[in-house]
Amino acid sequence: xxxxxxSPRHKxxxxxxxxxLRCHQTENHxxxxxxxxxxxxxxxLIHYSYGVKDTDKGEVSDGYSVSxxxxxxxxxxxxxxxxxxxxxxxxxxxxxGPDTQYFGPGTRLTVL
Amino acid sequence: xAKTTQPNSMESNEEEPVHLPCNHSTISGTDxxxxxxxxxxxxxxxxxxxxxxxxxxxxxxxxxxxxxxSSTLILHRATLRDAAVYYxxxxxxxxxxxxxxxxxxxxxxxxx
Numbered sequence: 360x361x362x363x364x365x366s367p368r369h370k371x372x373x374x375x376x377x378x379x380l381r382c383h384q385t386e387n388h389x390x391x392x393x394x395x396x397x398x399x400x401x402x403x404l405i406h407y408s409y410g411v412k413d414t415d416k417g418e419v420s421d422g423y424s425v426s427x428x429x430x431x432x433x434x435x436x437x438x439x440x441x442x443x444x445x446x447x448x449x450x451x452x453x454x455x456g457p458d459t460q461y462f463g464p465g466t467r468l469t470v471l
Numbered sequence: 472x473a474k475t476t477q478p479n480s481m482e483s484n485e486e487e488p489v490h491l492p493c494n495h496s497t498i499s500g501t502d503x504x505x506x507x508x509x510x511x512x513x514x515x516x517x518x519x520x521x522x523x524x525x526x527x528x529x530x531x532x533x534x535x536x537x538x539x540x541s542s543t544l545i546l547h548r549a550t551l552r553d554a555a556v557y558y559x560x561x562x563x564x565x566x567x568x569x570x571x572x573x574x575x576x577x578x579x580x581x582x583x
Binding site for chain 1: 505514515516576
């Protein structure tokens with residue numbers, strides 16, 4: 360299995376609070392991705408990174424920011440969490456852009 | 472990205488072969504056909520991919536129609552562990568950003 364961990368695995372927070380989710384990889388892959396999965400929508404891309412300090416927006420980026428200061432870590436921040444951001448968040452990595460993606464175990468976030 | 476069409480659900484008996492169809496009539500010449508699956512409460516995992524020729528790996532086989540407008544994922548002997556949602560995804564080759572666009576997939580149930 361690819362070495363991808365996500366933390367925390369579960370989090371409950373209140374509307375308006377900041378939240379940071381962490382994705383950590385031990386594969387030294389260049390590309391990292393954040394997706395969210397909601398019933399009826401499948402997985403949708405939030406942000407992705409194609410190198411240290413190189414990031415770009417995905418399909419559903421509003422309300423989210425990301426940072427990547429090291430190859431192995433990709434952080435997803437909700438500056439002020441809203442109930443619509445209640446979801447399961449998956450991190451993925453790939454060696455090159457169009458290559459096979461490997462997914463982490465997911466983080467279940469509940470915003471009350 | 473070109474769209475794929477899959478049945479919402481399929482059923483199979485344990486230890487029997489399973490053929491999961493996917494239609495992609497608007498596929499372009501540089502689109503790779505990828506299959507991922509997602510077991511309950513887990514992140515998606517890569518299954519197989521191909522461009523024009525049929526492909527085999529330890530998990531499954533991929534049969535691609537000659538005109539590439541459809542493909543079939545074949546699980547040779549279904550096990551209970553194969554119960555999952557299977558996603559057929561087209562990936563553009565040649566340096567694209569590489570994010571996966573997930574549809575709703577096919578939910579495969581395996582009966583003992």
